[in-house]
Amino acid sequence: MIQVRMLLMGVGNVGRRFLHVLNLKRESLRHRIGLELQVVGVADRSGVAVCAEGLDIQRILALKASGQGVSADPEWGRPGVSALEMVQETDADLLLEASPARMQDGQPGLACIEAALSKEMHVVTANKVPLVLAFPRLLALAQAHGVRLCFDATVAGGLPAINLGQRDLAAVEIVRLEGILNLTTNYILTRMADDGLSYEQALAEAQASGHAEADPSLDVEGWDAANKLVILAHSVLGYPATLHEVELEGITGITPAELAAGAADGKRLKLLATAEREGDRYRLSVRPTWLDAKHPMAQLGATEFGVVYYTDVCGVISASIVEETPLPTAAAMLRDVVSIYATP
Amino acid sequence: MIQVRMLLMGVGNVGRRFLHVLNLKRESLRHRIGLELQVVGVADRSGVAVCAEGLDIQRILALKASGQGVSADPEWGRPGVSALEMVQETDADLLLEASPARMQDGQPGLACIEAALSKEMHVVTANKVPLVLAFPRLLALAQAHGVRLCFDATVAGGLPAINLGQRDLAAVEIVRLEGILNLTTNYILTRMADDGLSYEQALAEAQASGHAEADPSLDVEGWDAANKLVILAHSVLGYPATLHEVELEGITGITPAELAAGAADGKRLKLLATAEREGDRYRLSVRPTWLDAKHPMAQLGATEFGVVYYTDVCGVISASIVEETPLPTAAAMLRDVVSIYATP
Numbered sequence: 001m002i003q004v005r006m007l008l009m010g011v012g013n014v015g016r017r018f019l020h021v022l023n024l025k026r027e028s029l030r031h032r033i034g035l036e037l038q039v040v041g042v043a044d045r046s047g048v049a050v051c052a053e054g055l056d057i058q059r060i061l062a063l064k065a066s067g068q069g070v071s072a073d074p075e076w077g078r079p080g081v082s083a084l085e086m087v088q089e090t091d092a093d094l095l096l097e098a099s100p101a102r103m104q105d106g107q108p109g110l111a112c113i114e115a116a117l118s119k120e121m122h123v124v125t126a127n128k129v130p131l132v133l134a135f136p137r138l139l140a141l142a143q144a145h146g147v148r149l150c151f152d153a154t155v156a157g158g159l160p161a162i163n164l165g166q167r168d169l170a171a172v173e174i175v176r177l178e179g180i181l182n183l184t185t186n187y188i189l190t191r192m193a194d195d196g197l198s199y200e201q202a203l204a205e206a207q208a209s210g211h212a213e214a215d216p217s218l219d220v221e222g223w224d225a226a227n228k229l230v231i232l233a234h235s236v237l238g239y240p241a242t243l244h245e246v247e248l249e250g251i252t253g254i255t256p257a258e259l260a261a262g263a264a265d266g267k268r269l270k271l272l273a274t275a276e277r278e279g280d281r282y283r284l285s286v287r288p289t290w291l292d293a294k295h296p297m298a299q300l301g302a303t304e305f306g307v308v309y310y311t312d313v314c315g316v317i318s319a320s321i322v323e324e325t326p327l328p329t330a331a332a333m334l335r336d337v338v339s340i341y342a343t344p
Numbered sequence: 345m346i347q348v349r350m351l352l353m354g355v356g357n358v359g360r361r362f363l364h365v366l367n368l369k370r371e372s373l374r375h376r377i378g379l380e381l382q383v384v385g386v387a388d389r390s391g392v393a394v395c396a397e398g399l400d401i402q403r404i405l406a407l408k409a410s411g412q413g414v415s416a417d418p419e420w421g422r423p424g425v426s427a428l429e430m431v432q433e434t435d436a437d438l439l440l441e442a443s444p445a446r447m448q449d450g451q452p453g454l455a456c457i458e459a460a461l462s463k464e465m466h467v468v469t470a471n472k473v474p475l476v477l478a479f480p481r482l483l484a485l486a487q488a489h490g491v492r493l494c495f496d497a498t499v500a501g502g503l504p505a506i507n508l509g510q511r512d513l514a515a516v517e518i519v520r521l522e523g524i525l526n527l528t529t530n531y532i533l534t535r536m537a538d539d540g541l542s543y544e545q546a547l548a549e550a551q552a553s554g555h556a557e558a559d560p561s562l563d564v565e566g567w568d569a570a571n572k573l574v575i576l577a578h579s580v581l582g583y584p585a586t587l588h589e590v591e592l593e594g595i596t597g598i599t600p601a602e603l604a605a606g607a608a609d610g611k612r613l614k615l616l617a618t619a620e621r622e623g624d625r626y627r628l629s630v631r632p633t634w635l636d637a638k639h640p641m642a643q644l645g646a647t648e649f650g651v652v653y654y655t656d657v658c659g660v661i662s663a664s665i666v667e668e669t670p671l672p673t674a675a676a677m678l679r680d681v682v683s684i685y686a687t688p
Contacts, residue, residue: 021657024656024657025515025516025657029515033514033515157659158658158659158661159661160508160512160661163511163512164504164508164663167507167511167683168504168507168679169679170377170679170682170683170686171369171373171377171675171678171679171681171682172369172675172679293643294643294645296643296664299637299638299640299643301638311672311675312368313365313368313369313671313672313674313675314502314665314671314672314675314676314679315501315502315665315666315667315668315671315672316665316666317502317503317504317663317664317665318663318664318665319508319661319662319663319664320640320661320662320663321658321659321660321661321662322659322660323659324659327657327658327659328655328657328658328659330657331515331516331655331657331658332658334515335512335513335514335515335516335658337515338514338515339511339514342514
């Protein structure tokens with residue numbers, strides 16, 4: 001039995017669901033894979049809750065469900081203590097990072113990831129920004145300390161898009177990559193195309209159903225997809241891309257009339273992220289793109305992510321996921337944890 | 345640099361392409377992954393060719409291209425020596441198994457796989473039958489000798505369908521699995537539906553273009569897909585299925601009129617392999633199945649394989665591959681080799 005003591009940073013949409021999935025799967029992981037997973041610390045905006053013997057996950061979930069922060073726990077709560085202090089001061093084997101990060105500097109996640117790797121803790125993250133800002137440095141740090149940095153949950157939700165590219169296509173050349181990497185825009189475009197909604201109506205509906213943020217600009221302007229594309233470039237294509245070089249066009253100017261005209265020709269408009277091989281580099285873009293009905297991403301529904309790898313000797317490989325809530329993204333974090341400890 | 349001495353059994357459609365892919369990728373594997381892959385023996389019906397320092401792959405390919413067996417090589421050829429003798433008598437680290445096997449007893453592949461595992465050689469196989477007949481025994485043998493038995497190339501060609509299920513979904517429950525696992529039948533049904541060909545016309549065309557065997561019965565009656573489903577059941581679902589329990593219906597009775605009528609309702613007929621969870625077991629079937637246009641496998645083209653995993657907490661994950669020739673299947677064997685030696 002391998003015992004793993006984990007710290008969780010961020011108990012929001014993804015972090016909360018991670019605790020839920022962990023709670024569901026704990027017994028079967030112990031039984032089937034020989035993994036004993038304990039959460040010895042959690043951090044949110046309120047502070048932290050820490051218990052060396054393992055927190056009661058249901059108690060933490062109940063606190064959050066009642067609208068309180070984790071530091072409100074009467075026994076384990078430590079109000080005002082930061083996630084970074086928790087990482088620095090708590091004995092643990094692995095950091096789970098599911099916090100929101102500022103686009104400018106990737107904090108507070110970036111500092112916590114660095115601190116964890118430096119302490120020889122593995123890191124499993126669902127947070128894109130630190131990777132986009134510092135991928136080579138973080139990878140080198142992990143290697144220098146002999147630990148793993150896993151981030152399958154950062155791109156395309158619960159779809160193992162990174163694993164597929166990084167592990168299954170390690171021996172082949174990827175000449176082109178395409179992805180539908182942002183759910184908000186896919187939801188909006190699909191509802192506009194299928195149900196004739198205006199952009200504003202579709203956005204309002206997406207916000208009401210939890211498929212768009214109150215401020216949707218990072219999604220609808222393409223930044224979220226561009227971030228994910230940069231992570232795919234570094235990790236799968238071995239190409240050290242920066243966010244600046246992604247040619248970017250959002251979906252705010254699209255009209256239902258355009259979509260209807262395309263549909264009459266059997267085409268679908270998708271916000272497509274693309275990396276195209278050009279000599280020694282890749283050319284990256286995120287833009288609304290008309291796809292033929294037969295294109296593997298054309299039929300993706302409102303709540304689907306997808307990715308297509310065009311290879312030299314392994315054909316064209318497509319994968320997609322239907323993801324109604326971030327539950328699969330949380331499950332992808334658990335997948336990363338299992339992949340660190342389970343040997344083939 | 346890790347040196348790997350490999351034996352290849354079977355130099356037909358897949359084996360020959362494996363040598364081609366290896367030849368293409370050898371330098372980049374050495375450079376990028378630190379793997380030095382050598383073929384020290386090959387076997388076909390004529391006998392074997394063996395060279396402890398590594399065979400010249402292009403010389404072997406030239407022999408085959410000229411219609412000769414590998415044992416005709418003037419320097420390395422040993423006519424009449426069997427693959428099993430080669431495995432038993434040659435020092436090597438890994439056996440690549442790409443030979444045709446008899447449905448009844450899995451030979452000659454099965455004996456060679458057993459001999460290799462018993463000698464502590466890893467095995468990478470594209471040959472379904474030995475796995476279908478003896479999966480638990482072969483897996484136990486590999487584990488007892490501390491080596492790997494890899495078979496990603498046996499199911500859905502170059503699509504990492506097994507890896508996806510076995511590694512990426514290890515922590516979740518698969519409640520249902522669907523696959524389009526046989527290319528011959530998918531080719532025939534697609535040509536009948538899209539171009540109005542009769543079954544006989546579509547079959548003849550598939551045979552002429554190399555997408556069907558001279559004797560297509562194992563494909564069109566569903567046996568090939570059933571074999572692959574049994575391998576998925578053992579390896580991904582952890583369910584020890586036998587071929588007998590697969591409910592089986594082939595495509596020989598389908599008419600273009602039926603397909604046209606379905607198409608008028610927006611539906612597509614596919615030979616679908618299905619595993620459906622029922623309590624502690626799975627119910628397995630292979631049969632022609634009408635799919636709604638929105639079903640992830642409905643739009644698969646004539647030369648595509650696909651698989652869909654319906655999970656408890658990781659959404660619905662679909663993957664497919666466009667595979668015009670068995671080149672991606674050969675690339676999947678190389679993927680397995682790399683996965684044995686490359687650490688994450």
